[in-house]
Amino acid sequence: MKLAVIGAGSIGAWVIAALEREGLGPAAVIVRGTAPVGLPAVRSVAALPPGVTHVVDCAGHAGLAAHGPAALEAGIDVITLSLGALADAGLARDLSRAAEAGGARLHLASGAIGALDALRAGAAGGLRSVRYTGRKPPMGWAGSPAEAVLDLSALTAPAIHFEGSARQAALAYPKNANVAAAVALAGLGFDDTQARLVADPGAPGNIHEVEAEGAFGSFRFEIMGAPLPGNPRSSALAAMSVLAEVRRIRARVTT
Ligand SMILES: NC(=O)C1=CN([C@@H]2O[C@H](COP(=O)(O)OP(=O)(O)OC[C@H]3O[C@@H](n4cnc5c(N)ncnc54)[C@H](O)[C@@H]3O)[C@@H](O)[C@H]2O)C=CC1
Numbered sequence: 001m002k003l004a005v006i007g008a009g010s011i012g013a014w015v016i017a018a019l020e021r022e023g024l025g026p027a028a029v030i031v032r033g034t035a036p037v038g039l040p041a042v043r044s045v046a047a048l049p050p051g052v053t054h055v056v057d058c059a060g061h062a063g064l065a066a067h068g069p070a071a072l073e074a075g076i077d078v079i080t081l082s083l084g085a086l087a088d089a090g091l092a093r094d095l096s097r098a099a100e101a102g103g104a105r106l107h108l109a110s111g112a113i114g115a116l117d118a119l120r121a122g123a124a125g126g127l128r129s130v131r132y133t134g135r136k137p138p139m140g141w142a143g144s145p146a147e148a149v150l151d152l153s154a155l156t157a158p159a160i161h162f163e164g165s166a167r168q169a170a171l172a173y174p175k176n177a178n179v180a181a182a183v184a185l186a187g188l189g190f191d192d193t194q195a196r197l198v199a200d201p202g203a204p205g206n207i208h209e210v211e212a213e214g215a216f217g218s219f220r221f222e223i224m225g226a227p228l229p230g231n232p233r234s235s236a237l238a239a240m241s242v243l244a245e246v247r248r249i250r251a252r253v254t255t
C-alpha cells in the first residue's frame with residue numbers, strides 16, 4: 001500500500017501523523033495552499049509520484065469532486081470522508097464510472113458515527129424508517145446555513161435549524177452532514193432517511209443519534225464525539241475512522 005492524502009486541514013494533519021506512526025507515511029499530499037513540512041506537495045493526481053495505490057481524501061466535498069474521479073480512473077483506490085458529496089447524483093455517477101473504468105474502489109470511511117453495520121444488515125431484511133439527529137454546540141455550526149436562521153452566539157436553548165431528507169442535509173451542510181450521508185448510504189438511501197440538525201448550547205460535544213426500525217426490530221444509537229483540536233465542527237472519531245479503514249483494507253480478516 002502506497003498512500004497519498006488529499007487535504008492537510010484538521011483531519012488531514014491528524015491522519016498524516018497517524019499514518020506515519022503506522023509506518024505508512026504518505027508519499028505526497030495533494031493541497032490547494034501550503035503543504036505540511038516534510039511532505040512533497042502536489043496539485044493533482046497526475047502529479048503524484050509513481051506507484052501510489054490509495055488516495056485518502058480528507059479535504060471535504062470539493063477535494064473529492066476535484067481529485068476522486070481522476071484517481072479512480074487511474075486505478076488508484078480512494079478512501080473518503082466526504083460521503084455527503086455522493087448526494088450529488090452527477091458526482092456519484094462520475095465516481096462510479098471512473099471506478100469501473102480504472103478497476104478501482106471508492107471506500108467510504110465510517111466517519112464520526114457508528115452503528116452502520118447494524119443499519120446495513122437491517123437494510124438487507126427491509127427497513128421501515130431511519131432518522132438521524134445531529135446535535136452540536138452552536139460554534140460547531142459556524143459557517144453553515146444555521147447562521148441564516150439562528151444567532152449562534154446568543155443561543156440559550158437547543159434549536160432545530162434543519163429538518164428534511166438526508167440528501168438535502170448533505171448538500172446544504174457539506175462540512176457538517178457527512179454523517180447523515182453515512183446513515184443514508186448504509187440504510188434507506190438519501191431520500192428516505194430523515195435528518196434533523198440541532199444547535200445546542202448544552203451539548204458537551206458533537207452528538208449523533210440514529211433511530212431505526214425494520215424487520216430486524218429496532219435500535220437507537222447515540223455517540224458523543226470529542227471535537228478535533230483546531231476544528232469544532234469535526235469529531236476526532238472521523239479522523240480515527242480513516243486510519244481504521246486503512247487497517248481494514250490491509251487486513252486478511254476484516255470486521
Ligand atoms: N464523514 C464524517 O463523519 C466527517 C467528514 N468530514 C469532512 O471532512 C472535511 C475536512 O474536515 P476538516 O479537516 O475538519 O476541515 P478543515 O477545514 O480543517 O480542512 C480541510 C482542508 O482541505 C483542503 N482542501 C479543500 N479543498 C481542497 C482541494 N480541492 N484540494 C486539496 N485540498 C483541499 C483545505 O485547504 C483544508 O486545508 C469536512 O469539510 C467534511 O466534509 C468532517 C467531519 C466528519
Ligand SMILES: O=C([O-])CC(=O)C(=O)O
Binds near residue numbers: 174225236
Ligand atoms: O465530525 C462530525 O461530528 C460530523 C461532521 O462534521 C459531518 O458529518 O460532516
